Amino acid sequence: MDFFKIIDQLSEVDADVMGRFDSRRSVFNSLGSMAKRTALAATPLFLGSLFQKAYAGTTSTAVEVLNYALTLELLEADFYRQFIATGFIPTGAPANAIAQIKKHEDAHVKLLSGAISQMGGKPVAGTDTTGVRFKGLPAGIPNTYAGYLSVAQLLEDAGVRAYKGRAGELIGTDLLTTALQIHSVEARHAAHIRTMRSQTPWVSPTDDLASHPVYTSGLTSGSTAPTSITAGGSSYGIPAYSAASPVENNTTQSGVAITTALANQYTAADAAASFDEYLQAAEILDASRAGGLALLS
Amino acid sequence: MSDNLQPRGSDDTSFAQPLYTPIKRRSFFMYAGATAGATALVLAGCSKDSDNATPSLPAGNSVTSSGAISLGSGDVGVLNFAYALEQLEADFYSKVAALSNGSTLLGSDFAYFQQVAKHEAIHRDFFKAALTRDASSQVLRGLTPKYPAPTFTDRTNILATAKAFEDLGVAAYNGAGKLIKKADYLVIAGQIVSVEARHAAYIRDLITPGSFAADEIVNTTTGLDDSKTPKDVLAIAQAYITETLDGSYVGVNS
Numbered sequence: 001m002d003f004f005k006i007i008d009q010l011s012e013v014d015a016d017v018m019g020r021f022d023s024r025r026s027v028f029n030s031l032g033s034m035a036k037r038t039a040l041a042a043t044p045l046f047l048g049s050l051f052q053k054a055y056a057g058t059t060s061t062a063v064e065v066l067n068y069a070l071t072l073e074l075l076e077a078d079f080y081r082q083f084i085a086t087g088f089i090p091t092g093a094p095a096n097a098i099a100q101i102k103k104h105e106d107a108h109v110k111l112l113s114g115a116i117s118q119m120g121g122k123p124v125a126g127t128d129t130t131g132v133r134f135k136g137l138p139a140g141i142p143n144t145y146a147g148y149l150s151v152a153q154l155l156e157d158a159g160v161r162a163y164k165g166r167a168g169e170l171i172g173t174d175l176l177t178t179a180l181q182i183h184s185v186e187a188r189h190a191a192h193i194r195t196m197r198s199q200t201p202w203v204s205p206t207d208d209l210a211s212h213p214v215y216t217s218g219l220t221s222g223s224t225a226p227t228s229i230t231a232g233g234s235s236y237g238i239p240a241y242s243a244a245s246p247v248e249n250n251t252t253q254s255g256v257a258i259t260t261a262l263a264n265q266y267t268a269a270d271a272a273a274s275f276d277e278y279l280q281a282a283e284i285l286d287a288s289r290a291g292g293l294a295l296l297s
Numbered sequence: 298m299s300d301n302l303q304p305r306g307s308d309d310t311s312f313a314q315p316l317y318t319p320i321k322r323r324s325f326f327m328y329a330g331a332t333a334g335a336t337a338l339v340l341a342g343c344s345k346d347s348d349n350a351t352p353s354l355p356a357g358n359s360v361t362s363s364g365a366i367s368l369g370s371g372d373v374g375v376l377n378f379a380y381a382l383e384q385l386e387a388d389f390y391s392k393v394a395a396l397s398n399g400s401t402l403l404g405s406d407f408a409y410f411q412q413v414a415k416h417e418a419i420h421r422d423f424f425k426a427a428l429t430r431d432a433s434s435q436v437l438r439g440l441t442p443k444y445p446a447p448t449f450t451d452r453t454n455i456l457a458t459a460k461a462f463e464d465l466g467v468a469a470y471n472g473a474g475k476l477i478k479k480a481d482y483l484v485i486a487g488q489i490v491s492v493e494a495r496h497a498a499y500i501r502d503l504i505t506p507g508s509f510a511a512d513e514i515v516n517t518t519t520g521l522d523d524s525k526t527p528k529d530v531l532a533i534a535q536a537y538i539t540e541t542l543d544g545s546y547v548g549v550n551s
């Protein structure tokens with residue numbers, strides 16, 4: 001494969017091709033280190049990654065997207081492990097539900113780890129004592145069954161927003177299908193945890209946790225958006241943060257005012273409940289959300 | 298279904314292969330779609346495959362030789378596909394919400410159905426508005442849903458129909474996602490499918506507590522939800538729609 005010939009051809013049809021590569025962080029740096037580490041066996045995949053970085057406008061490879069998803073799945077899996085270990089969960093329906101959810105999170109970890117390895121990437125790792133773990137209950141959350149359950153809701157609803165935020169980077173691929181199939185399972189989990197907590201199954205302004213940052217957007221004041229994450233023996237880049245994502249109370253979708261511009265009139269609450277919203281990686285990993293619940297050593 | 302991960306086991310080698318392949322395919326499309334100039338480059342490299350003129354794909358609402366209504370091709374086809382399913386869901390919930398004996402049949406759950414009726418009506422109206430804006434000549438017509446006789450006569454049938462529609466909706470969006478070419482549409486589909494999944498989980502719990510993500514719907518090995526092709530979805534949904542729909546070209550680009 002003549003990589004530079006391809007670049008050359010591209011530059012004939014797109015005069016700005018070098019600028020496109022250049023304007024993105026470390027594309028050629030990663031080419032150098034990648035070449036050293038893996039030789040050319042991974043070239044077709046890597047080449048794909050390079051073009052994705054240059055043109056998708058999202059600056060990430062599929063492996064990076066999957067490692068981000070894996071980080072969240074490891075966090076969820078370890079959270080449920082610790083939750084179960086507290087002995088707080090009543091036997092019967094509650095214990096069965098949490099066990100079912102943990103089974104899925106463990107399956108997602110295994111699936112994503114295997115996929116990343118097969119694609120030539122290095123999956124982030126997590127054990128009971130190292131790598132990606134649940135940090136423990138944040139300040140202000142009581143060390144009780146109800147306290148843990150409220151964190152479960154925040155993690156699941158954040159997960160639903162997180163998968164949505166990266167779907168565009170997998171557009172047109174079978175990997176997108178896999179991501180969507182995980183995404184809807186997280187939404188099922190979220191709905192059940194919410195039901196266990198006597199909340200509506202969907203995000204609502206009347207939730208007891210409605211003001212939590214998981215349901216708003218943006219970064220903690222004064223914090224800087226990370227450009228890469230190092231966790232569990234692996235590092236991966238995350239897309240540059242732009243403006244704050246829509247909040248869950250958003251009532252305008254694709255430029256359409258849901259309350260007033262449709263064939264029928266709808267309330268703001270119904271408009272908001274009909275669409276879940278995405279969050280960018282930098283927002284999910286912010287200290288106010290999943291980032292504040294995770295140890296990434 | 299050969300590229301679907303769902304039926305595969307945990308054997309890493311076998312399941313990872315389909316994950317790897319589409320990346321290469323994707324790089325081609327990203328490259329091809331980069332600029333108009335790049336398209337010329339691709340055509341030059343594919344001239345042997347391009348001898349046949351661009352096939353003429355049916356537009357939304359055109360009628361096929363068998364008398365079926367085409368959902369159209371490309372992204373418009375995907376939007377019409379979603380619009381058809383949302384029409385069906387919205388109609389079902391509106392009929393439940395309008396039952397004069399709704400409180401008797403459903404008790405306190407009647408309010409839930411009235412609430413979800415609003416969500417599904419919003420999805421339906423949204424797709425119509427988006428299609429009218431982006432492809433005004435191809436907006437799928439209003440469909441005429443039909444139901445087996447006992448659908449609205451007791452709680453069991455109402456819940457069973459709701460569960461079937463919600464699980465089908467989740468599988469439909471999951472399967473159609475990768476056919477979408479325009480990122481804005483993919484975002485919208487993602488925003489809606491998780492709400493459908495919340496509905497599905499809740500209605501499942503109403504029928505059998507704790508079945509929100511039961512082993513019959515979420516694969517126990519992979520932890521993946523169901524995913525169905527538009528063709529497989531329409532084969533199921535068609536039983537509830539008077540008009541015959543043709544989704545053969547949904548997501549197919551000219």
